[in-house]
Amino acid sequence: MVGAHTAELSVGAPLLLEVRGVWKSYGDRVAVSDVHLAVRAGEVHGLLGANGAGKTTLLRMLLGLTQRDSGELHVLRRTPAHALAVVPGGIAGFVEAPRFYPHLTGRANLALLAELDGLARREQAGMAKTAEGLLHDVGLERHADVCVASYSSGMRQRLGLAAALLRSPRVVVLDEPTTSLDPRGAREVCLILKRLAARGVAVVLSSHDMREVESLCSSLTILRAGRVVFSGTMDELRHRSSGDAAGPLAAVAGRRLRTSDDEYAQTIAAEHPQLDVARAADGDGLDIDGAELARDRYTVALGQAGVAVRSLEQATDDLGALFLALTTGPETADPAPLPPPRSPEGRPMRPRFTARGVMIATSVERAKLAARLEVRGVLAACVCVPLAFGAAMRGEAVVPEDTLFGRAIVRSGAALPLVVLGFAAAWVFPLLASVVAADVFAAEYRHGTWPMLLTRSRTASELFIGKAIVASAFSCVVVCLLGVSSAGAGLFLAGNAPLVGLSGTLLAGAHAAGLTAAAWVSVLPPVVAFTALAMLASIAARGSPIGVGLPVAAGLSMQLLSFVQIPEVVRRVLLTTPFLGWHGLFAEPQYLRPLVEGAGVSAAYLVASLSAAYALSRTRDE
Amino acid sequence: MSRGALIVALALTSACRSGVTPARLEGALASTFANLVESQETLMELPRVAASDLRASASCEKPQGHAGGEWRCTVTWFVPRRRVLVHDTYELTVAADGCYTAAADPSEAHVGGPRVTTPGGKSMTNLLYAFEGCFDTSWPERDRSDPRTSDPAFPTPLRIALP
Numbered sequence: 001m002v003g004a005h006t007a008e009l010s011v012g013a014p015l016l017l018e019v020r021g022v023w024k025s026y027g028d029r030v031a032v033s034d035v036h037l038a039v040r041a042g043e044v045h046g047l048l049g050a051n052g053a054g055k056t057t058l059l060r061m062l063l064g065l066t067q068r069d070s071g072e073l074h075v076l077r078r079t080p081a082h083a084l085a086v087v088p089g090g091i092a093g094f095v096e097a098p099r100f101y102p103h104l105t106g107r108a109n110l111a112l113l114a115e116l117d118g119l120a121r122r123e124q125a126g127m128a129k130t131a132e133g134l135l136h137d138v139g140l141e142r143h144a145d146v147c148v149a150s151y152s153s154g155m156r157q158r159l160g161l162a163a164a165l166l167r168s169p170r171v172v173v174l175d176e177p178t179t180s181l182d183p184r185g186a187r188e189v190c191l192i193l194k195r196l197a198a199r200g201v202a203v204v205l206s207s208h209d210m211r212e213v214e215s216l217c218s219s220l221t222i223l224r225a226g227r228v229v230f231s232g233t234m235d236e237l238r239h240r241s242s243g244d245a246a247g248p249l250a251a252v253a254g255r256r257l258r259t260s261d262d263e264y265a266q267t268i269a270a271e272h273p274q275l276d277v278a279r280a281a282d283g284d285g286l287d288i289d290g291a292e293l294a295r296d297r298y299t300v301a302l303g304q305a306g307v308a309v310r311s312l313e314q315a316t317d318d319l320g321a322l323f324l325a326l327t328t329g330p331e332t333a334d335p336a337p338l339p340p341p342r343s344p345e346g347r348p349m350r351p352r353f354t355a356r357g358v359m360i361a362t363s364v365e366r367a368k369l370a371a372r373l374e375v376r377g378v379l380a381a382c383v384c385v386p387l388a389f390g391a392a393m394r395g396e397a398v399v400p401e402d403t404l405f406g407r408a409i410v411r412s413g414a415a416l417p418l419v420v421l422g423f424a425a426a427w428v429f430p431l432l433a434s435v436v437a438a439d440v441f442a443a444e445y446r447h448g449t450w451p452m453l454l455t456r457s458r459t460a461s462e463l464f465i466g467k468a469i470v471a472s473a474f475s476c477v478v479v480c481l482l483g484v485s486s487a488g489a490g491l492f493l494a495g496n497a498p499l500v501g502l503s504g505t506l507l508a509g510a511h512a513a514g515l516t517a518a519a520w521v522s523v524l525p526p527v528v529a530f531t532a533l534a535m536l537a538s539i540a541a542r543g544s545p546i547g548v549g550l551p552v553a554a555g556l557s558m559q560l561l562s563f564v565q566i567p568e569v570v571r572r573v574l575l576t577t578p579f580l581g582w583h584g585l586f587a588e589p590q591y592l593r594p595l596v597e598g599a600g601v602s603a604a605y606l607v608a609s610l611s612a613a614y615a616l617s618r619t620r621d622e
Numbered sequence: 623m624s625r626g627a628l629i630v631a632l633a634l635t636s637a638c639r640s641g642v643t644p645a646r647l648e649g650a651l652a653s654t655f656a657n658l659v660e661s662q663e664t665l666m667e668l669p670r671v672a673a674s675d676l677r678a679s680a681s682c683e684k685p686q687g688h689a690g691g692e693w694r695c696t697v698t699w700f701v702p703r704r705r706v707l708v709h710d711t712y713e714l715t716v717a718a719d720g721c722y723t724a725a726a727d728p729s730e731a732h733v734g735g736p737r738v739t740t741p742g743g744k745s746m747t748n749l750l751y752a753f754e755g756c757f758d759t760s761w762p763e764r765d766r767s768d769p770r771t772s773d774p775a776f777p778t779p780l781r782i783a784l785p
Binding site: 401404407498502503504505506563564566568577580583584586587588591 | 640641650653654655656657658659660661664665690717718719720721723747749752753754755756757758759760761
């Protein structure tokens with residue numbers, strides 16, 4: 001009933017999705033070739049084809065995840081990227097299996113995605129209600145507070161549908177939405193999609209299952225090797241399948257004959273050479289192939305011979321047979337034309353990022369960070385380790401003499417944070433800078449969630465900047481925590497006594513404390529630069545171990561390099577040199593050249609690393 | 623062509639040359655030593671001695687066969703109370719950024735051992751026995767005795783003045 005209503009509704013309904021002459025190649029392989037498609041409001045459009053036919057590539061282009069080489073593609077009269085930015089009333093969906101953050105619950109995942117779409121702030125109460133309703137609709141209300149890690153693939157599929165519908169879209173694009181679902185789950189999803197269509201939403205879904213498409217879709221497109229071999233309504237397809245005997249159906253549409261005596265019937269078939277009669281592989285009757293007239297003569301002959309015909313039906317259904325005929329066997333169509341040259345017009349314009357979008361992306365990243373246990377562990381270690389060091393040094397006769405201010409550690413409270421500062425420069429700061437930075441992108445790649453983020457309202461630039469801000473902020477926070485904790489440990493160990501500076505002058509307690517604070521602040525630029533380096537390494541290697549290991553190895557190598565005889569100009573451009581710039585603060589007269597130079601070097605590393613990381617992340621989008 | 627090449631060569635030589643020179647090290651060491659004497663007198667609650675009254679100077683050289691950062695310096699200073707000129711020898715390890723650690727040669731130290739006793743009988747670390755310091759490796763080398771008398775080569779945009 002709903003399907004019929006849907007079909008009626010779509011007639012004359014506004015065109016919500018239009019694809020005209022779209023091409024996409026990967027190297028020499030043409031994935032999508034001159035595809036045309038039009039989907040109206042209230043229409044459920046099926047996309048069928050064998051594996052590698054180009055369905056997923058086409059869906060990725062519809063969701064703005066892949067850029068087309070040429071042709072036109074409009075969603076709601078916009079480019080896909082612009083349509084993604086529209087919430088509510090834009091486009092939503094998923095390709096391949098929907099992926100989520102496994103350590104978060106289903107509800108928390110939906111909340112993050114809602115925030116990313118700017119929905120959480122806009123209508124917090126309404127949003128929660130919508131999410132609750134969707135979880136109920138997809139049958140996940142009892143599992144909403146369970147971590148996604150324990151979800152079955154069917155449950156993830158349902159959550160993927162809920163995540164798409166959270167945006168209240170007018171166009172829904174789904175890649176095999178009933179895969180992994182049990183028959184009941186598949187039926188429920190089909191009902192949801194039919195209800196959406198009845199409300200005027202345009203649905204595009206890919207499928208391998210002709211029966212599902214037949215029951216759900218009002219129109220369909222069949223792809224073969226990236227080319228459209230059929231596009232039209234289900235009625236047009238049915239008409240084509242039942243019509244022409246010389247068409248592709250005739251080649252494959254056999255009949256299944258069941259008689260009162262199959263063995264005798266097969267013997268009689270020998271007198272009818274126009275027919276090909278054989279025992280059915282499953283033993284249930286005879287499979288016969290041949291023209292309709294020959295079949296009629298054969299059945300009459302069976303009756304005359306005293307063999308009753310119990311049934312004569314198609315061995316496969318018409319649509320299934322047509323699908324097989326269209327997507328398998330020898331190609332009869334003309335060879336694919338050469339793709340047109342890539343044109344700038346063919347590449348979709350990306351919406352520009354906005355400050356609000358960056359703020360939202362930052363907020364989402366912060367929320368994800370707060371949910372990670374290892375982050376809390378690092379913060380706790382930054383507080384506890386200096387305090388433990390201070391406690392261990394209390395009453396200890398041996399002091400770290402080979403470190404600047406090491407001898408003063410039991411004389412002045414300002415010395416301990418400076419000793420920690422000197423010690424941390426080699427590898428601790430690069431390590432702390434990498435903990436989060438190495439994982440902000442790597443976690444998305446690991447969980448497969450990056451495409452999901454790209455199908456929300458935020459642009460890739462906003463997401464990138466949000467991640468960079470959160471990673472840098474975390475690095476700064478851990479350095480500050482370490483500094484504050486070290487200062488506390490120093491006061492605990494030696495009190496607020498004067499400190500002997502690096503020119504032998506006495507610095508009063510408060511003065512020394514102020515300079516110590518300035519020294520800790522001065523290491524923030526190189527720490528942020530190491531953060532960017534960790535992001536770059538993790539994006540390049542698609543993994544967090546390299547993202548952590550490379551900055552630490554780079555920090556240690558640069559530190560070792562500065563100990564050997566190298567040209568002064570090389571020493572000054574090493575990223576570990578700015579960690580030492582604070583020494584001049586404790587000299588008399590102060591010299592700030594190393595600090596200024598170090599800030600410049602750090603800024604250069606930061607810009608270079610971030611630019612490379614951004615460029616690399618964009619090439620990895622596809 | 624030849625002038626341009628000369629300028630480039632000079633710039634490269636200047637950029638590649640280490641900023642740790644005997645003149646800079648001597649100026650920084652003498653100054654730091656004098657300040658340390660003043661600081662130590664203050665901490666020991668002895669009558670104040672001005673660093674300038676010590677007329678400290680230093681002479682540094684790289685010992686034969688020692689590693690790149692090793693220096694041997696002799697500090698000459700005037701002991702105001704005894705009104706004599708004395709020499710102390712220090713072994714220095716100098717890093718490329720101009721920071722160094724100095725340890726007195728115990729065999730000929732006028733500065734005393736690792737610890738000193740205050741007039742009140744309290745034992746404390748002898749600041750002059752082993753100490754550390756830093757100097758700007760871009761200081762001009764016009765005045766070898768006191769870096770404070772020379773202008774910094776790099777303009778200092780601000781001076782961090784704290785209580």
